[in-house]
Amino acid sequence: MPRQRKPVPGVDPKLLIKDAAKLLPEPSRRFFLRGAASLGALAVLSGCDIIDGDTSENALRVISSFNDRVQALLFNPNTLAPEYPENMITRPFPFNAYYSEDEAPDIDGDQWQLEIGGLVDNKRPWTLPDLAKLPEVSQITRHVCVEGWSAIGSWQGVKLSDFLKAIGADTRAKYVWFQCAEGYSNTIDMPTALHPQTQLTLKFDHQILTRAYGFPIKIRIPTKLGFKNPKYVTAMWVQNNDAGGYWENQGYNWFSGL
Amino acid sequence: MTIEAATNPHLAADAAATGPIIHPRWVRVTHWINALAMFMMIGSGWQIYDASPLFGFEFPRQIALGNWLAGALLWHFAAMWLLVINGLVYVTLGIVTGRYRRKLFPIRPSEVLHDLLAALRGKLSHDDLSVYNAVQKLLYLGILLTGIVIVLSGLSIWKPVQFQALTSFFGGYNTARYVHFAAMTAIVSFLVMHVTLAVLVPKSLRAMIVGR
Numbered sequence: 001m002p003r004q005r006k007p008v009p010g011v012d013p014k015l016l017i018k019d020a021a022k023l024l025p026e027p028s029r030r031f032f033l034r035g036a037a038s039l040g041a042l043a044v045l046s047g048c049d050i051i052d053g054d055t056s057e058n059a060l061r062v063i064s065s066f067n068d069r070v071q072a073l074l075f076n077p078n079t080l081a082p083e084y085p086e087n088m089i090t091r092p093f094p095f096n097a098y099y100s101e102d103e104a105p106d107i108d109g110d111q112w113q114l115e116i117g118g119l120v121d122n123k124r125p126w127t128l129p130d131l132a133k134l135p136e137v138s139q140i141t142r143h144v145c146v147e148g149w150s151a152i153g154s155w156q157g158v159k160l161s162d163f164l165k166a167i168g169a170d171t172r173a174k175y176v177w178f179q180c181a182e183g184y185s186n187t188i189d190m191p192t193a194l195h196p197q198t199q200l201t202l203k204f205d206h207q208i209l210t211r212a213y214g215f216p217i218k219i220r221i222p223t224k225l226g227f228k229n230p231k232y233v234t235a236m237w238v239q240n241n242d243a244g245g246y247w248e249n250q251g252y253n254w255f256s257g258l
Numbered sequence: 259m260t261i262e263a264a265t266n267p268h269l270a271a272d273a274a275a276t277g278p279i280i281h282p283r284w285v286r287v288t289h290w291i292n293a294l295a296m297f298m299m300i301g302s303g304w305q306i307y308d309a310s311p312l313f314g315f316e317f318p319r320q321i322a323l324g325n326w327l328a329g330a331l332l333w334h335f336a337a338m339w340l341l342v343i344n345g346l347v348y349v350t351l352g353i354v355t356g357r358y359r360r361k362l363f364p365i366r367p368s369e370v371l372h373d374l375l376a377a378l379r380g381k382l383s384h385d386d387l388s389v390y391n392a393v394q395k396l397l398y399l400g401i402l403l404t405g406i407v408i409v410l411s412g413l414s415i416w417k418p419v420q421f422q423a424l425t426s427f428f429g430g431y432n433t434a435r436y437v438h439f440a441a442m443t444a445i446v447s448f449l450v451m452h453v454t455l456a457v458l459v460p461k462s463l464r465a466m467i468v469g470r
Contacts, residue, residue, distance in 0.1 A: 060332035148310035251328035
């Protein structure tokens with residue numbers, strides 16, 4: 001899947017990979033070798049810091065996108081994330097972002113609207129009272145951070161698949177893209193968007209989301225790492241191009257499935 | 259470099275060249291590929307650990323691989339293919355060629371005790387490298403099993419939803435992280451001994467490079 005990459009000075013990775021790939025006919029083998037070929041070629045062409053530098057990261061990202069495909073194959077749309085009893089909820093549930101809690105977006109719920117765009121029939125923006133009218137679902141699942149720690153939380157809201165139906169989304173599209181108030185963003189694959197536990201979340205532990213937990217809405221995806229669960233969402237687009245995301249563009253694995 | 263050495267006729271052309279092959283080519287090749295894969299997995303694993311330490315210490319950044327969490331994760335999930343594919347080739351050949359059966363079994367507790375005491379007194383023979391002593395047998399079998407544990411516990415941390423039965427087997431997501439860490443500790447401890455002994459008995463290192 002196409003992705004923004006940091007440029008490597010003096011090397012056009014696309015051309016390099018294209019040249020290497022031309023020599024090898026069989027697609028799966030080609031893909032696997034493409035990673036190795038570009039790693040080797042980049043190592044030769046760049047003099048500097050191959051182990052820890054941007055150069056090796058760019059080469060490794062080729063394997064990371066191979067891992068995206070592997071994870072998409074491993075993803076079973078019918079496999080549910082384990083659910084836990086209420087007494088296992090982590091209290092207090094941690095706030096986590098790349099900024100401190102008092103820098104988190106402070107959104108006026110009355111003014112807020114969820115902008116809808118892309119391949120949908122009805123692009124009318126949604127307000128909080130509109131969303132509250134849709135059927136509520138609940139889950140107690142484990143939030144797993146890319147750093148390794150995890151916490152069990154309780155989330156209530158609308159099944160994202162129900163919401164996609166409500167706006168007449170073309171669910172044959174490949175991606176759903178989320179834009180957040182502070183500039184954060186995520187793109188997720190459509191099979192994950194349609195997963196029965198993927199939730200447009202309005203409440204944490206049966207209380208309206210607090211500012212720390214993503215008010216007015218977050219997208220809760222228990223089949224993905226925490227950073228693929230955007231908070232303070234302001235826009236949602238259904239589309240066929242991968243618009244990347246805040247951390248994904250910096251080198252974190254795109255699919256990040258659990 | 260080691261692969262080159264393995265095929266370089268000049269390095270092999272010493273007195274030992276006439277002796278029997280101790281390590282067949284597939285053992286030597288998979289051994290050194292595994293060494294490279296482990297170097298990458300352990301180095302990047304330490305960097306990943308530092309993002310959310312399980313204990314009250316961190317690994318120094320100078321000895322960790324990947325510079326930052328995303329870089330370390332890229333290394334870890336690239337090197338895993340090398341480790342697992344090479345490991346599968348090695349284990350498959352080890353079983354079908356009968357090498358494990360011949361080299362590692364039987365392991366008798368009395369012999370382990372005898373050889374351990376002899377080793378501590380510095381009286382363990384290294385004359386025939388093609389025969390493992392009982393302590394070696396036990397440790398090589400142990401490290402093979404630890405290799406299986408570290409791969410499966412790693413898989414259970416990577417995919418705690420898709421492979422949730424495996425994650426439960428390791429005691430759940432959080433416990434699986436400790437299992438993964440303990441297996442790493444066991445492997446690094448083994449490596450310290452393994453490398454020290456290879457340096458103390460240089461002909462064992464040569465055997466792993468040129469075969470005899």
